[in-house]
Amino acid sequence: MADFEDDRELLRLFHVEETKEKAYTSIVKKYQEKLYWHIRRMVVNHEDANDVLQNLFIKVWRGLENFREDAQLYTWLYRIATNESLTYIEQQKKRTSVSFDDVSSGLENKLVAEKGFDANKLEWKLQAAIQTLPEKQRVVFNLRYYDEMPYEEMSQVLETSVGALKASYHHAVKKIEEYLINR
Amino acid sequence: MSKSNEIIKELKLISPMMAELESALPYSVPEGYFASFPVFMLAIINNEKFSGDSIDQVEIMPSFFKKEKVLPFSVPDQYFDTLAEDLLRKVKQIEENPKEELKNISPLLAGLEKINPFTLPDHYFETLQPGVVEKPKSEPARIFALGTWKRFAAAAVFAGIILSTVVFYLNNTASSVDSSTKMAVSEKALEDFLLDDNLEIITEPLIEDANNTMVLLDINENTIHEMLLTVDDKAIKEFMNENPEADISNQMN
Numbered sequence: 001m002a003d004f005e006d007d008r009e010l011l012r013l014f015h016v017e018e019t020k021e022k023a024y025t026s027i028v029k030k031y032q033e034k035l036y037w038h039i040r041r042m043v044v045n046h047e048d049a050n051d052v053l054q055n056l057f058i059k060v061w062r063g064l065e066n067f068r069e070d071a072q073l074y075t076w077l078y079r080i081a082t083n084e085s086l087t088y089i090e091q092q093k094k095r096t097s098v099s100f101d102d103v104s105s106g107l108e109n110k111l112v113a114e115k116g117f118d119a120n121k122l123e124w125k126l127q128a129a130i131q132t133l134p135e136k137q138r139v140v141f142n143l144r145y146y147d148e149m150p151y152e153e154m155s156q157v158l159e160t161s162v163g164a165l166k167a168s169y170h171h172a173v174k175k176i177e178e179y180l181i182n183r
Numbered sequence: 184m185s186k187s188n189e190i191i192k193e194l195k196l197i198s199p200m201m202a203e204l205e206s207a208l209p210y211s212v213p214e215g216y217f218a219s220f221p222v223f224m225l226a227i228i229n230n231e232k233f234s235g236d237s238i239d240q241v242e243i244m245p246s247f248f249k250k251e252k253v254l255p256f257s258v259p260d261q262y263f264d265t266l267a268e269d270l271l272r273k274v275k276q277i278e279e280n281p282k283e284e285l286k287n288i289s290p291l292l293a294g295l296e297k298i299n300p301f302t303l304p305d306h307y308f309e310t311l312q313p314g315v316v317e318k319p320k321s322e323p324a325r326i327f328a329l330g331t332w333k334r335f336a337a338a339a340v341f342a343g344i345i346l347s348t349v350v351f352y353l354n355n356t357a358s359s360v361d362s363s364t365k366m367a368v369s370e371k372a373l374e375d376f377l378l379d380d381n382l383e384i385i386t387e388p389l390i391e392d393a394n395n396t397m398v399l400l401d402i403n404e405n406t407i408h409e410m411l412l413t414v415d416d417k418a419i420k421e422f423m424n425e426n427p428e429a430d431i432s433n434q435m436n
Contacts, residue, residue: 021225028221036217040210050216057224115211123209146206148190170197177198 006030007073014064024064027073028057034147035081041130041142042085044110048092052084059084075156078149082139082157107131122180129179133172140165141172 010030013023035056040049059080067076089107096106108131111117111124118124130138139158143149144165151162158165186194186206194202411419 021228024228025221025225028224032220033217036212037208041208046210046212053220054224054227058227061228114209116209121209122204123207126204127209145186145190145194146208148187173194173197173201177201180200 008069011064011067011069011073024061027060027064031074031077032057035077038078038081038142038147039085041127041146042082042138043088044107044127044131045114048088052081052088056080056084072153072156075153078143078157079159086135086139125180125183126176129176132179133175137168137172137175140168141176144169145173 010023010027013019014027016023032053036049036053039052039056040046043049043052056077060077063080067073093106108128111127111131112119119128130141133141136158140154143154143157144151149157151165154160154165155162160168186202191202
């Protein structure tokens, strides 16, 4: 999925003081959209996605110094993006004193507030269905359905077995199907 | 966004309906966001690296990168100029007035009428007699604070008690010594003492003072007889002539 040779070269350039900033900018350019949409599908609105993306790339700047080159940059970035998104949702939940069960309804409300939202359109219905999924299933569905991430790579991102991820994806798809049929 | 064959194949197995869906996202992104994002991030990193400022302090880039910090609220003119003095005045006012204090803490409580909800038996205070109810024994003794004159009075009473006790003890001790002595010296011992040879030493001056005292005139017959033997007849005759009423014949026998 990612160009590993290219990533390795970018990491090498990052560790040279003269080319550090250039390498960093290249990494941001290369992954910003993929990571943005991964985050956006989790937190729903742009402002929140922008906050998380900025925090993510600040952590990347600090963390790349100690990044082990035997790990893939691509999976490492997705892992940070996923964790940052979930942490952000958790913080919002605490700030608004929303109970755990109300998290998905909070995200659905954000969805309704989105520009151009139309409950009758299938694409919006699909997004609404995704927001009703449990946290883990939501992440797995997004990574597989939208990012088309191989299970092996997803296993590295989420530190979960391939079998468990396949099962999660299966359950997620079935739930979404049921949602779309019944509503 | 079109799905790859692998994803479509997998979806068909799980849900054919989902496999037919378009996976396009309905979300929108501000125009130029991705184009300017890398430059924006680099500016943040440099800002943090050189000044240590947080991400919110970076003054660059389009507004969609920054959190909106403009507040829609307004403050009265010169509000902060007099705020400290106003607060101090208010605090003092509150401290001096319990009603004001309560009003500030809880307007609800301050608004309530102070009605006592408790009841007493009829005529409780009229029939209440002090001292009728005994205090429980376990209750600790009360400590009273004494005034200056009360302290002196208490000290005087205490000193009086001590003095009386000492005097009474000494008196008792003296009398008990006398009686013990009386008990110890019998009449026989006294008689022996008087008949002792040494008595002469004592009696001589006593006889000389015979007119002044009657203490030792109770002398037995033998003594008198011996004393008379020492007196010659001529002296006795002269004494008899001078004192004809005296009859010492009995004593001579």
